[in-house]
Structure formats: structure tokens, C-alpha cells
Amino acid sequence: MKKNVIIALAAVAGAAGLANATLFFESEPNNTLLTADDVGSYDRPGDAFAVDGRLGGRGGDVDWYRFEVTEGATINAAVYGRPTSEDGDSLLGLFASDGSTITVDDDDNIGLYSSVEAIVPAGVYYLAVTGFGDDAFVGDHTETFGYKLVVGLNIPAPASLAGFGILGLAAARRRRA
Numbered sequence: 001m002k003k004n005v006i007i008a009l010a011a012v013a014g015a016a017g018l019a020n021a022t023l024f025f026e027s028e029p030n031n032t033l034l035t036a037d038d039v040g041s042y043d044r045p046g047d048a049f050a051v052d053g054r055l056g057g058r059g060g061d062v063d064w065y066r067f068e069v070t071e072g073a074t075i076n077a078a079v080y081g082r083p084t085s086e087d088g089d090s091l092l093g094l095f096a097s098d099g100s101t102i103t104v105d106d107d108d109n110i111g112l113y114s115s116v117e118a119i120v121p122a123g124v125y126y127l128a129v130t131g132f133g134d135d136a137f138v139g140d141h142t143e144t145f146g147y148k149l150v151v152g153l154n155i156p157a158p159a160s161l162a163g164f165g166i167l168g169l170a171a172a173r174r175r176r177a
């Protein structure tokens with residue numbers, strides 16, 4: 001089963017044009033910013049990660065994830081229901097390192113699931129997955145569902161790589177001429 005999950009993730013990452021993707025599994029307790037699961041530091045163009053998580057128990061669960069981008073980035077994060085996106089109603093928030101809200105979404109992804117996008121400077125950020133109605137991200141809801149949180153980080157290419165890209169384009173033009 002795990003192999004299938006990894007293949008599916010590679011397909012998602014491939015479809016999004018992402019070069020690298022790391023899979024994490026949530027670790028409770030992660031119900032506050034201070035106890036967030038650490039899901040890495042990213043600096044390469046096209047970096048990405050995903051998290052297998054669950055809003056468990058009888059509701060009341062909220063899952064916080066901490067990550068860092070060492071360059072400015074466009075963050076695109078989406079919650080997918082597992083095993084399907086038929087059930088469950090997520091709320092997804094992106095927060096700055098001081099806990100201030102950058103953006104929150106309820107239903108922009110499939111069904112009642114959520115997605116957010118933001119352009120941010122280098123720094124530490126938090127994503128939190130919770131259930132519908134928990135606008136304070138403290139676990140005040142009754143949702144229970146499994147999910148995959150998929151995060152793409154469109155980090156600008158370093159100047160050296162951008163240079164190679166221009167040289168490559170010039171070479172292609174010469175070949176066509």
C-alpha cells in the first residue's frame with residue numbers, strides 16, 4: 001500500500017511540474033503552533049512536500065505544520081480527502097512565524113476541501129488543517145477524516161540556473177536557425 005501512495009504522490013507532483021517531493025506523516029500532538037510538526041526547509045526551485053494526516057477522535061483535532069523557505073516563494077497548499085474527497089469539510093490556514101494569519105480557505109479545493117496560495121519572503125511559516133467552523137484553529141469542530149496536505153513551493157531559480165536557462169534558449173534558437 002505504501003508503494004502505491006508514493007507512486008500517487010509522484011503523479012501529483014509530476015502533474016504540478018514539481019521536481020522534488022517529500023512525504024511526511026503527521027505526529028500528534030500537533031494541536032498548536034508551538035507543537036507543530038516540522039516538515040522541512042526548502043531552497044530549490046520546484047520543491048514540494050506532502051503530509052498524510054488525520055483529523056481524528058470525535059473531532060476537536062487541529063494539525064499544525066512548520067516549514068521554512070530560505071528564498072522568497074509562492075506557496076500553494078491544498079487538502080485532499082483520503083481515501084476520497086467525498087466526505088469531510090476542511091479549513092486550511094497559512095500563518096507567519098509570529099502566528100499572524102496570511103490567508104485562510106474553506107472550500108476552494110475539491111468538494112469541501114481547501115487550498116491556499118500566497119507569495120511570501122524567506123522565513124518560517126505554518127500551515128494548519130482543521131475542520132469547518134474552527135475559524136480560530138484551536139480544534140473547535142466535529143469533523144473526522146483522513147487527508148493529504150500537498151504543498152508546492154515555487155521558489156525562483158538561483159541566478160546561475162536562470163543564466164543556464166537563457167543559454168539553453170539561445171542554443172535552441174541556434175539549432176532551429
Ligand SMILES: [Ca+2]
Nearest residue numbers: 054055061063
Ligand atoms: Ca491529526
Ligand SMILES: [Ca+2]
Nearest residue numbers: 030031062063
Ligand atoms: Ca492534531
Ligand SMILES: [Ca+2]
Nearest residue numbers: 089090106112
Ligand atoms: Ca471546507
